[in-house]
Amino acid sequence: MTLQVQGLSATSGRRQRILIAGAGPAGWAAAGELRRLGFSGEVLVVGGEPVAPYDRTACSKGLLDGSSKPSETWLDVSDCPGVDWRLGRLVVDLAPAAKMVVTDTGDCYPYDGLVIATGARVALPTGWPRGEPGMHMLRDMADVQALRRDLRDARRVVVVGGGITGCEVAAAIRDMAREVIIVDSGPCLMARALGKPVGELVTAEIVCAGIGIRLQRRVLRVDRKSGSWRVRLDDGTDLWADLVVAAVGERPETSWLTNSGLDISDGVLCEHSMKVPGVRDIVVAGAVARWPNPAYGVAPQRIGQWVSAIEQGQAAARALVLPQIRRPPVSILPRFSSEQLGLRIQVCGYISGGDEAWLTELRPRRRDKARAGLVANYFHQGRLTGVVAVNAPRAFAVATRSLLAVPRNGMAPMAPVNRSSVVSRSSWPVAVG
Ligand SMILES: Cc1cc2nc3c(=O)[nH]c(=O)nc-3n(C[C@H](O)[C@H](O)[C@H](O)COP(=O)(O)OP(=O)(O)OC[C@H]3O[C@@H](n4cnc5c(N)ncnc54)[C@H](O)[C@@H]3O)c2cc1C
Missing domain, CATH: 3.50.50.60 (FAD/NAD(P)-binding domain)
Incomplete structure (x- = not known):
């Protein structure tokens, strides 16, 4: 099935082009989703790095300690048939009225739909020496x-x-x-x-x-x-x-959007659907998106996490090519994990902003409490907002089930549901400072 990009004239005779700025996980996921949805027009991805999309999270893990090779981190681009990857070049300007981006090579690309997925960059504190050895x-x-x-x-x-x-x-x-x-x-x-x-x-x-x-x-x-x-x-x-x-920390990569007229006060502001307010053909995804997560009732904010970037990339693609009636609401549960020094850390939901935590140690007599396993449920105004586990994958799975069952337009379930669901040998409330 060939889908019609919303906002295009079916009789324009022009080939439909969706341009994706940024070839990180959000851009890659958007490209793949467009093809999965049957979009048969041109998909052009302009990516700043000279390499194909890869698992960036490995940069502080396997790629750094040498346990992974770069070739083991490539994302599967066979999911994106016929996608035109223009790598090693930057988009430097956007003219929404003309529906056009300009790259650092001086090329102008008109688009019918644009996915902004330029992620974030790391920031060196002001006054620190740049470009020095070491x-x-x-x-x-x-x-x-x-x-x-x-x-x-x-x-x-x-x-x-x-x-x-x-x-x-x-x-x-x-x-x-x-x-x-x-x-x-x-x-x-x-x-x-x-x-x-x-x-x-x-x-x-x-x-x-x-x-x-x-x-x-x-x-x-x-x-x-x-x-x-x-x-x-x-x-x-x-x-x-x-x-x-x-x-x-990181800063959203919006330097190329300075003249675009979009709200880039902390990333690019978008609606629940990932669309930029007031602009029909532009969507945002990943670490550059400032997005209100409807399921959790939180104010628009950026989520710098791998899974969210992929889920937002897919949602952004849907927002461009599917009519609203066929689009499920975009609802993302922020989550990530980290392995370090033999500690498996798993995090789900919103932790900061919580005002109370219930901490459960799986083996309370052990002095190395984190290594021995623990789960913390974080609450805000009596409602569960987030779960953190260390070396406790099964307990984490149990505790997150109620977060996953969040109603569409509300907050997570009330606290007592989750307190009783935690594997509890030693639980006590802890004020979060
Ligand atoms: C070292 C490290 C470790 C991490 N570990 C984890 C983890 O364990 N778990 C987790 O959930 N998250 C982790 N993250 C965060 C996660 O990788 C990011 O949230 C995710 O990559 C964001 O995806 P994105 O596609 O939005 O942006 P990015 O991954 O930042 O990709 C954006 C791409 O756009 C390109 N780009 C930027 N500007 C332009 C431009 N003007 N024109 C064209 N291209 C441009 C960039 O070069 C980049 O390739 C880690 C991040 C880092 C840096």
Whole structure:
């Protein structure tokens, strides 16, 4: 079945073209979904990296510690028959009225439908030296290769930022028998992603694994002295290192949209359906999308997660080619997992913003509580909003079932349903600071 792109004149005689800006998971998923839906027009993907779409999450895991080869991370493009991949080039401008994008090669591409999927870029804090040897950020395969090259001769590494990516990077570097210290301004590592109660217990494991940490410290200055990096903290101490890795968060990649007139105040604002408000033929997906998740009643926000990028990419494709009546509401449960230092961390739903947590230790007598297994249910105003588990995959599956059963237009079920569903040997409420 050939579908008609909404908003096109069937008699224009022009070949229908959907242009996808960005060849990450969101762009790849949108391309595949267009073909699965039977869209037979032209699908053109312009991607900034010179390589085919791959599993970016491996950059802080297998690709960094060497346990995965790049060829093992390629996404399957046989799902996207006849898609035209223009890689290693950037879109630099968008003119929505003319339905046209311009690339850095000077080419202009008219489109009938546009998917904005340019993701995010890592941000180096203001004033930090750029392009200097031994100063690293981690976003793509090229970054991993550069870091691995430098790690050969490095003994000591400072990782600035103790979120999920920073901790994964530190764990991979520790596994390579290098000394590593994480600096973070929070009360524990991964506080935002895991919540404080779980974050504190995981932090204890990370310390046990031999990774140094400096918590509630900010970096004042980073400079290079006699071939080493000096990282000055706000308590006046200096950390010396051969390499510095900045893992201090990401910014949505909207620099090419400055003149577009779209709302790009924090990513590209879109509606529930992934459509840009007031513009018929533009949809957004992935880490660049600021989207209101209808199932959870949350204000528009960005989700920097792999599964969400894929699900949003598919939903964006549906929004372009299916009539509204045939489109199910876009409802995504944010979720990710991370393996580090023998800890399997699984997260589902919304953790930050929660004001109460129920923590269940699977083996309460063990001192290594996170390694021994735990599950935390996070609540906001008495309703379950998120679940975090460490080394407890079965309990995680049970606890997330009620989150998955969320009603379409409301919040997750009330707390008591979930409290009783958790494997409970030792449960107590914990105030989330
Ligand atoms: C090191 C690392 C580890 C991660 N680990 C996990 C994890 O374990 N679990 C998890 O859920 N999430 C993880 N993430 C986050 C996850 O990878 C992202 O949320 C996801 O990749 C977002 O997909 P996306 O397609 O929206 O954007 P991206 O993956 O950022 O892809 C966007 C693509 O667009 C290209 N692009 C940018 N600007 C332009 C332009 N102007 N023109 C053309 N192309 C452009 C970029 O080069 C890029 O290839 C990790 C991220 C990183 C960096």
